[in-house]
Amino acid sequence: MKKPDIRLYGLIDPDNSGGHDLLWLTEGIARGGVTMIQLRDKKSETADFIRLAKDIKAILNPLHVPLLINDRVDVAFAAGADGVHLGQNDLDPESARRILGRDAIIGLTVRDQAEADAAPLDIIDYVGLGGVFDTASKVNQAPPIGLEGLQSLSESLRARRPGLTICAIAGISIGNTPSVLDAGADGVAVISALSGVADPTGAARDFRAAIDTALTVRGAA
Amino acid sequence: MKKPDIRLYGLIDPDNSGGHDLLWLTEGIARGGVTMIQLRDKKSETADFIRLAKDIKAILNPLHVPLLINDRVDVAFAAGADGVHLGQNDLDPESARRILGRDAIIGLTVRDQAEADAAPLDIIDYVGLGGVFDTASKVNQAPPIGLEGLQSLSESLRARRPGLTICAIAGISIGNTPSVLDAGADGVAVISALSGVADPTGAARDFRAAIDTALTVRGAA
Numbered sequence: 296m297k298k299p300d301i302r303l304y305g306l307i308d309p310d311n312s313g314g315h316d317l318l319w320l321t322e323g324i325a326r327g328g329v330t331m332i333q334l335r336d337k338k339s340e341t342a343d344f345i346r347l348a349k350d351i352k353a354i355l356n357p358l359h360v361p362l363l364i365n366d367r368v369d370v371a372f373a374a375g376a377d378g379v380h381l382g383q384n385d386l387d388p389e390s391a392r393r394i395l396g397r398d399a400i401i402g403l404t405v406r407d408q409a410e411a412d413a414a415p416l417d418i419i420d421y422v423g424l425g426g427v428f429d430t431a432s433k434v435n436q437a438p439p440i441g442l443e444g445l446q447s448l449s450e451s452l453r454a455r456r457p458g459l460t461i462c463a464i465a466g467i468s469i470g471n472t473p474s475v476l477d478a479g480a481d482g483v484a485v486i487s488a489l490s491g492v493a494d495p496t497g498a499a500r501d502f503r504a505a506i507d508t509a510l511t512v513r514g515a516a
Numbered sequence: 517m518k519k520p521d522i523r524l525y526g527l528i529d530p531d532n533s534g535g536h537d538l539l540w541l542t543e544g545i546a547r548g549g550v551t552m553i554q555l556r557d558k559k560s561e562t563a564d565f566i567r568l569a570k571d572i573k574a575i576l577n578p579l580h581v582p583l584l585i586n587d588r589v590d591v592a593f594a595a596g597a598d599g600v601h602l603g604q605n606d607l608d609p610e611s612a613r614r615i616l617g618r619d620a621i622i623g624l625t626v627r628d629q630a631e632a633d634a635a636p637l638d639i640i641d642y643v644g645l646g647g648v649f650d651t652a653s654k655v656n657q658a659p660p661i662g663l664e665g666l667q668s669l670s671e672s673l674r675a676r677r678p679g680l681t682i683c684a685i686a687g688i689s690i691g692n693t694p695s696v697l698d699a700g701a702d703g704v705a706v707i708s709a710l711s712g713v714a715d716p717t718g719a720a721r722d723f724r725a726a727i728d729t730a731l732t733v734r735g736a737a
Contacts, residue, residue: 373611
């Protein structure tokens, strides 16, 4: 069982880049302290998506930050990415594992108790849990689960698999990060809070400081 | 080297179904004599695409008609399809081969001499050559290659790989099928001419008769 470092999981999306160049944004948040990056691209042609993923991977390699691809397992394979993040409407985790192999990092979005119960926890490496709060960056059909939902679903998942890595998704800010980690998440996934600011590196640095402080407090408790 | 039977290669696309139910259309053209089917879906979510592919595969299995998936190698893998058709803006054929294995049928679109020269003919099983004529079903950026282009590109490809299976693409009708086969194609890929009619089974039957007659004449020449 891998333990991916998802303390600060930055999402890169051409549709939500805050007008920044994607490669500049990637390098900036990686230097600021993002521990993993996910590339989401719902519009590009496959070959363009692969090219972008390879360019981003080349930036991240020397910084030792893994790159995961949203949804597209074929793109992850062709680009040599470190893994995939799968939504409930994406490829099934077992097929993804067979394509990418055991070393790949595979994450799965879980939005409610039924999805938590159905999640193949022997195949995936982490769960993206949420949406925790309302968010502007993605249309969520379901109402947010809140801190209570985050806590109860985390406990339910870890009852089946102790130590499971859980990342909180949607509407995360520096302000609510301590309560999110206190509710059981190991880290937070962030998009607009990093891309939609003038200084993404500084924002990532501030996020990481808040996260590491909260985790230290939690660890000492 | 596989020799896929692409005499009459039917394309199924939710965006170009002539208002027919996709499963009804699939079964109809397969019973009419289509020798291979390609499923193209540029809009559905991945899981929906996989479900549709599995449903179509279940219809085609007892009829012994292979199913290829357009572009999405991950979908082809998860759905247990027989292969993929790759455009020039899709996954590279080598990655597709590594994901799908040696038994998969892999086809590649070739539109001009430069793409013919670059095509990895040791990896792919057939070439989709064209667009030969103008077509309403797909936006072609390049002008059609015509029968002359079909002939010269076929010769160029087969100089590198004798016996290469070549399928003519775009604007194919029963009327121009004999000249297309005479120019060097082993078969034709068809979408609107099968989906955009009231009786797809009858249209497929008529196409197959025209193709088989023309191939017999060519074989006897």
